[in-house]
Amino acid sequence: NAGVTQTPKFQVLKTGQSMTLQCAQDMNHEYMSWYRQDPGMGLRLIHYSVGAGITDQGEVPNGYNVSRSTTEDFPLRLLSAAPSQTSVYFCASRPSGGLYQETQYFGPGTRLLVL
Amino acid sequence: GDSVTQMEGPVTLSEEAFLTINCTYTATGYPSLFWYVQYPGEGLQLLLKATKADDKGSNKGFEATYRKETTSFHLEKGSVQVSDSAVYFCALHNNAGNMLTFGGGTRLMVKP
Numbered sequence: 465n466a467g468v469t470q471t472p473k474f475q476v477l478k479t480g481q482s483m484t485l486q487c488a489q490d491m492n493h494e495y496m497s498w499y500r501q502d503p504g505m506g507l508r509l510i511h512y513s514v515g516a517g518i519t520d521q522g523e524v525p526n527g528y529n530v531s532r533s534t535t536e537d538f539p540l541r542l543l544s545a546a547p548s549q550t551s552v553y554f555c556a557s558r559p560s561g562g563l564y565q566e567t568q569y570f571g572p573g574t575r576l577l578v579l
Numbered sequence: 580g581d582s583v584t585q586m587e588g589p590v591t592l593s594e595e596a597f598l599t600i601n602c603t604y605t606a607t608g609y610p611s612l613f614w615y616v617q618y619p620g621e622g623l624q625l626l627l628k629a630t631k632a633d634d635k636g637s638n639k640g641f642e643a644t645y646r647k648e649t650t651s652f653h654l655e656k657g658s659v660q661v662s663d664s665a666v667y668f669c670a671l672h673n674n675a676g677n678m679l680t681f682g683g684g685t686r687l688m689v690k691p
Contacts, residue, residue: 468622497678506583506668506681507623522678554622566611566630566672568679570622 466490468571470555476577477545485540485574487555494560496538497568500524500551507554513538514560545578552576581606585669585682592659592689600654600685602643602669610671612636612645612652613679617666626654626667659689 471486489496497512499522509522513532527549529541538557542549552575556568586601604612611630615623627636632647641656652669669682 499681504587504683506585506683507679508681509678512678556623566613567625567628568623570615570624572620572622 468555468557468569470553470571470574472574473572474575474577476579477542478579479546481545482541482543483545485542485553485555485576487538487540487571488536489538489555489557489569490536491557491559491569492535493557493569494535496532496555496557497522498528498530498538498540499554499556500549501554501573502551510540510553545576547578550576550578581610581671581673581680583669583671583680583682585667585685587683588666588686590685590687592687594661594689594691595658596689598654598656598659598663598687600667600669600687602652602654602682604650604652604669604671606650606671606673606680608673610673612643613670613672614641614643614652614654615668615670615681617668617684619665623668659687661689661691663687664689 468489494515498510499507511530513519555571558568582605613628614626616626627638629636629645635644643654666684668684670679
C-alpha cells in the first residue's frame, strides 16, 4: 500500500512550456484534490474530483487543467507555465464515506520552478 | 466564505517547553477541525481532529479543543521535543462543501 504518490519530485520549466504532474493513489478513494503551497498562504485548492469522470474547480484553478479517467489517477496539467506557478504542489485523496471521510491523505509533493 | 487564521511563526522554543499555536476560524454551519503537520521535505500528515463542539482531539502528546463559542482550535503540547520541529497547519472541513480550508501554517523550531 503506497498511499498517494506523486511524480516528479522536482521540475524546472521555462515560461510557456507545458507539463503534467502525476498523482496516483491505491486506497480506492473517491475524492482527489490538488493543492498548491506558497509561503505564508497555507495550501490553496486548485481542482478536485469526487469520482472518475467528475472534476470541479477549487480556489485557484486558472492555468491548470485536470481529468479523472480512473479512480486511481488524477493528473494536473500546466498548459503554458508562468513564473507565478512556481510553487509546491500536493495531491491528496480521501474516502467519500465512513469514519475517515474527512481525513485527507497527502502525497510527498512536487516542487516546481518556472523560470 | 470559510477562513482559518493561525498565529504567524516561526515559533522558537527550547526542548521541554510548553507549546501553544493559536487557530481561529470563520465558517457557516458546523465544520470539522483539523491540525496537520508537515515535517521537512514531506507532505502533510493528519495530527488530530475534532468533529463537534467541545470535542478534544489528541495525538502524540498534542491536544486541541473545539471551542465553538470562541471559534477556536488552539494546538497545545506540554513538553516539546526537537523532533516536533515542523510546520503546523490548522484546517477546517465544512460539511457544505468538498474542500479543506487551510490556515497559513506556523513553523515550530525546537532547540535542544
